[in-house]
Amino acid sequence: MKQLLILSGKGGTGKTTVASAFIKLSNAKAYSDCDVDAPNLHLVMNQSSQAYNSDYYGLPKAQINNELCTKCDLCRQKCRFDAIAVKEDYTIDYFACEGCGVCEALCPVDAIKMKPAVAGELMLYKNGTVFSTAQLKMGSGTSGMLVTKVKNQMKEAIVYADLAIIDGSPGIGCPVIASITGVDMVLIVAEPSISGISDMERIINTAKKFNTKIALCINKFDTNLENTKKIEIYCNKFKLPFVGKIPFDKEAVNAINKGQSIVEIKCEAGKATKEVFEKTIKILDEEI
């Protein structure tokens, strides 16, 4: 099975719009949403059945027993995440605690214990196709681990599929690194703005470190033709396969608000996305 990951360096560029169109066009039997901070793919991939839900445990969090605590202050001094505060008693800030366990290890009177903590929820839809997604709990920081679980959950559930499409996470940090690991190809969706070009360069540099195939397309290309040209020149210069341009299309907004993918309705954006899809799949299938 080949895995195609859609990335953009930033949210709002159209990753999910492109991913949902690709899923429809390829009739993919497996797909997942790795944007565990703000998953959106489920909103356009209507599922007829209920998901299998499971709790996702991140690292355990520290818990302090103030009856045992002698207020020696060692834990607070050594916590690098400023997660321990002292008023009358010692308290742990659960949002700041990263679960490293230093406080537990250092406490001379065993007043601190690391306790398991639910950091999010994994969802798996199975009805002919496999759709794996998750939602991180507010303020949890271990999203890279959850991204890895989303991908593993998808792989474990598949009986047979040629192609898996993965909607990536925004940014260049830990969740993105976890999304890229192990995929066959990355399609970068760029936006023709000065900000978009800056984000695009940063995500290309990140993706290059993983030695996977990279291709690039531009979404909303007609919102700034000059910057679109700049991106095309950039791709040419760095020999990045350029797979097409999708116009800004108000119909696309309408489709999404109805919970549809843009290739399910008649629109310019949908037509262009189809061409992008064909070129992308050709590159994905090429042997190197």
Added chain:
Amino acid sequence: MRIAVLSGKGGTGKTLVSVNLAAVAKKSTYIDCDVEEPNGYLFLKPKKIQTEKISVKIPYVNESLCSGCRKCVEFCKFNALAYISNKVIVFDEVCHSCGGCSLLCPQKAITENEKVIGKVEKGINDNVSVFTGILNTGEASGIPIIKNLLNGDSNKKELTFIDCPPGSACIVMESIKDADYCILVAEPTLFGVHNLSMVYELVKLFNKPFGVVLNKCLDKENPAEKFCVERDIKILAKIPFDKELGDLNSSAKIAVKENNKYNSIFMSLLQDVIKEVKSYETTVNP
């Protein structure tokens, strides 16, 4: 006065709102906490830039002192250490710099080295002090950079706009912790509502006063507006989707400096926000 601008997702218009508010305010500070993809400096084009490298502590093992007891490897919750062919190997990228291994090593064989993960740039444009955090590509977490940005020497009394990272994870919490007010920016789509609902939960959890700016408004039904009306959430401003604003923004120009229409939108938004903060302060600390 610290005002955080957040959105649940990138591309919604956080940078548009925070940059233009900073530009219409007479004197202000703009802090770009979206360290993975900082964009504000592209608009504000700060000058006289001072750069500070941001580093974290990474363990360094002195092999001649190491007895191979593996206490460090067993302790590390992030699997950043491994004992392979009689040697402790450190995986820098997964290390969270908790310092546990060096504290616990019975042989005192582990010390820490500084590793640069990014930088903070401080510059000025007209009356706006511009602080930008930039995470190096390939690094896992920008939190140390955000901490430096927010705890830096910026004047806390001055009008400060914090352009937050997208999402509602720990990195965003770090950015809004000390904010006096939060502006949530929302797009008029189903995705937009879903993302708005997440940051809405976040500001409620932190008990922050907040209001919503509806961006990219079309003359059609706006699901984000509906969300606000149903929950009695204050709508601070509606920014239309228009070609001219899109052009200015995609060319990294500051809309309020180019067109009076946008200047008045953001000026009245700024006044509303200041009024909101003051009224909140008087109800909380009369």
